Amino acid sequence: MIKIRIGKKKEEGSCPKATQDIELNTKNRNAAIKAEHIQYGPLNLSDEDYYVRVAKHWNTSVDVAKKSKCSNCTAFDISPRMLECLPGPVSQPIEDEEGMLGYCWMHRFKCHSARTCYTWAAGGPIDKDSVSYSWQERSEESLSEGWSKGERSKRKNKCDNPKGFTMKQFCKNQKSRSKKGEKKN
Ligand code: SF4
Numbered sequence: 002m003i004k005i006r007i008g009k010k011k012e013e014g015s016c017p018k019a020t021q022d023i024e025l026n027t028k029n030r031n032a033a034i035k036a037e038h039i040q041y042g043p044l045n046l047s048d049e050d051y052y053v054r055v056a057k058h059w060n061t062s063v064d065v066a067k068k069s070k071c072s073n074c075t076a077f078d079i080s081p082r083m084l085e086c087l088p089g090p091v092s093q094p095i096e097d098e099e100g101m102l103g104y105c106w107m108h109r110f111k112c113h114s115a116r117t118c119y120t121w122a123a124g125g126p127i128d129k130d131s132v133s134y135s136w137q138e139r140s141e142e143s144l145s146e147g148w149s150k151g152e153r154s155k156r157k158n159k160c161d162n163p164k165g166f167t168m169k170q171f172c173k174n175q176k177s178r179s180k181k182g183e184k185k186n
Contacts, residue, residue, distance in 0.1 A: 016086035017137065019109050029110035033118060039108060041118040046099055058119055072100060072114035075124035076107040079114075080133035087111060103127075106136040 019026040033041035040058075043051035049063075056066040071077045083104050087095045088111070095102040100114030106127075107120055114126075127133050 015082070017104055017106075017109065017140070020083075020086040020088075020104060020111060026110050029108060030112070033105075033108040033110060033112075039118045039120055041108070041112065042116060046115055055117065055119070066117075069121045069123075070115055070117045071103065071105065071112045071121075071125075073123065073125050074105075074117070075122045075127075076105050076136070077103045077112065077114065077125040078106060078127040078133050078136065079103040080127050080130045082130045083127075083133050106140055109140070 019029055030041065033039045034044075040055070042048070052063045052066050055069075056063045059066060059069075079101065084095065087102055087104070102111045102113055103126060104110075105112040108118070112118075127136065
């Protein structure tokens with residue numbers, strides 16, 4: 002049975018961008034499918050060849066490979082606050098016959114609980130808001146580390162009135178770096 006969950010009103014800027022931006026989500030998902038070191042899949046859940054390939058990659062059996070899914074991966078976020086971010090403005094239902102969508106913090110897209118990838122790691126799912134926010138904090142930090150010098154400088158000038166989670170996090174990090182006497186950009 003297909004169920005559609007209607008998201009509640011959420012604080013602006015609190016959801017990961019890919020949950021709200023279908024183009025970005027598709028771009029990140031396609032990158033995860035193609036990347037040699039990720040290989041998100043299978044597209045068709047009955048594709049045995051995919052699991053044979055994954056099992057070979059992990060040096061394990063097909064049965065074990067099939068048990069290592071997004072649903073129990075450490076990066077799979079189905080916390081209450083994340084479910085409010087899903088499905089986003091244009092997306093598919095988050096629950097279906099095979100499982101449900103959650104957010105992948107490693108590769109930044111809405112992944113499906115029944116699929117997997119080469120970077121799967123035990124310990125999930127994330128089902129507490131506190132753990133979800135902690136992943137978001139680390140994710141935003143690593144994104145901002147990747148900004149160019151010009152971009153960082155442009156954003157620093159907006160720290161008097163930061164908007165959105167990414168900017169707030171960036172400005173918070175700038176303050177704590179400044180206190181520690183570290184280089185600010
Ligand atoms: S890192 Fe985990 S949650 Fe993300 S796609 Fe891979 S198995 Fe799924």
